[in-house]
Each structure stands twice: as C-alpha cells, then as structure tokens.
Amino acid sequence: MHSIGQLAKRVECPVETLRYWEKEGLLPTPYRGENNYRWYQDSHLERALFIRNCRNLDMSLAEIRQLLSYKDQPDIRCDQVNRLLDEHISHVTERIASLTLLKDTLESLRQRCVTEKNMDACEILVGLSCDQAQGTTDKCSSHLRGAHPGSSRSI
Amino acid sequence: MHSIGQLAKRVECPVETLRYWEKEGLLPTPYRGENNYRWYQDSHLERALFIRNCRNLDMSLAEIRQLLSYKDQPDIRCDQVNRLLDEHISHVTERIASLTLLKDTLESLRQRCVTEKNMDACEILVGLSCDQAQGTTDKCSSHLRGAHPGSSRSI
DNA sequence: TAAAAACCCTAAAGTTACTTCAGGGTCAAG
C-alpha cells in the first residue's frame, strides 16, 4: 500500500497529476483510509507507470484511455494497439517535418538582418509584414502540439 | 475599409480569431459603424497579416506582442528582434530533437509486436507497463508544444 | 415585399492536461 506521495515519487510525477488522472477515470479510485487519505495497491502503481510512460511518449489522454481499454480486454487481438501506435508515430513524423520546414523559414528570415539596424529598416519585420504565407500553414498537424507546451511534467 | 469577414478572408483565419486578437490587444480596435459592425483599414490588414505570419512561424502571442512593440518604436535598434528570433529558433531546434528521440522510442516499441497476438501477450503493452522511463522525460521543452495541439487554424 | 440566408454582435463556456490557489484537516517529530 502506497500513499499518494509515495506513488508520486515512484511514478515521478506531481501528486496533483495523480489526482487528475483519477478524476479523468484513467486511474481507478483507490481505497480510502478513515482519514480520507488515498491508499494505493501495486496494481495502481503499474497503471500509473503505464500512463506516465505513454505521456512521456507524447500520447494524449484520449489515446491512453483507448490503450487502457484494450489492455483491459486481454482476449481480443492486439492489432488495434498496433494501429494506434502507427498513427501516433505518423503524427510525430508529420510534426517533425513541419517543424523542420518552420526552422528553415525562421533561419532564412533571420538571415535578412545580420547587422544592427533601426527598427524601421529591419528586414525581419518587413518580411513578417508581407502578404505571402510564411512558414507552414500547418494543414497537417491538427493532432500534434507545436512549439509552446504548458509547463514541464518534472517531479 | 474591410468588414471583419473580408479581413478574415484576406488573412486566412476565422473571424473569431480576429476578435480574439483584438481582445488581447494585438490588433487595434477598429472603427465601428452605426450598427456596431467593425470596419478595418489597410493598416489593420497589415498588422493582422504580421500576426498570422508570426503564428504560422509558431510564435506565441507573447512573443508577437514583444515584436509588435519593437515595431512600434522605429527609432531603436533592432538587435532585440534578432535575439527574440534566435531564441525562438533554438526552441524549435530543441523540440525537433526531442521529437526525433521520441519517434525512435516509439518505433522500437512498435517493433516489439509485429504479429497479431492477443492483448495479454502484446509486447507493446508489456513495454509500456514497465518501470523504466520511456521516451524523453522532456526536461528541455518547457516552451515548445508537443504532439497534440488544438484544432487547426485553417480558414 | 417578405422570408430566408448570410453576416454581424456579445458574453460565457469548452478545449487539453494539467498547475496553482484558497482554505482547511491530519500526523510525526521535537
């Protein structure tokens, strides 16, 4: 039996995140002591590790929910797991490609101003003001986050 | 003079986004007709294009706000613009590196299940349940989004 | 000319995956 703090240490995530996963139905509700504290079994630990591993692999909670539901039906075929993973991999691949394009655009934009000029002569600002589409218009990545995520998931 | 719908077409973004940028102080409040409709001038168009271009380059609204404030002081030196861009480029570079690592991990995980097994024998699920940290623990990218952004910014 | 379609408005809530905050119990150590 682990307290929520102990579980958090083992899983290397904040206590609040565990409570959040529980509220979202990803982590089963644990036993409560008479002081209303949560007490977790090893099965909870395993599940929490699974979730954290998936999150480290940048899967969404929706994807993880899917995966968990597959996992809870041991008798069916696992090709759906394979498919989910394949799709996730292709999303990541797409995102890499789009960010690489982005980087090229940013670097060529940066090249336009190598000397220190005044603002009104800065070629970067000129480049940004024009009507041509700059960078990826990003039709692809409706699924993958871009360049400014929330704060980190460190312990 | 453009109506908000016309501006949205030119800028290739939803009408709601323009109203949002205005509320956030990025786009100046336009003239209002007697029916309370917004009417934009060419200066608004230019500004909106600037913002959209920056967004296409995956800059945050905070970064854009900075850039716009530089732009509004034509007499000062533009080295701050260069610095902002350099930082943004390095964020994007970091994110690419971390996603590339991620992809490797995902692909090696995917290799573990090439045949169709039952769920309880699926090596992928086994791999995801283990205690070892999988993928990037992502200490770097407190600034760059990951793999699941909001819905796209298409028109 | 009247009704339907297209366009405009505001304010508020929803999205993701948490984090932070406010306010308050519980427990072990000194």
Next chain:
DNA sequence: CTTGACCCTGAAGTAACTTTAGGGTTTTTA
C-alpha cells in the same frame, strides 16, 4: 504543543483559440 510535512476538496488559471447561446442587421432570393 506547536511546527512542518503531508493529505483533502473545489475552483480558478494556463494558451490560443473554438463553440455555444442568444440576438441584431443586411443582402439575397422567391
């Protein structure tokens, strides 16, 4: 017995919108 570490809940905040609800206006079509 009090200080600090730990636990609880519920609500609000984060980014950059999107969606919804509810309601005007203008243009088009029948």
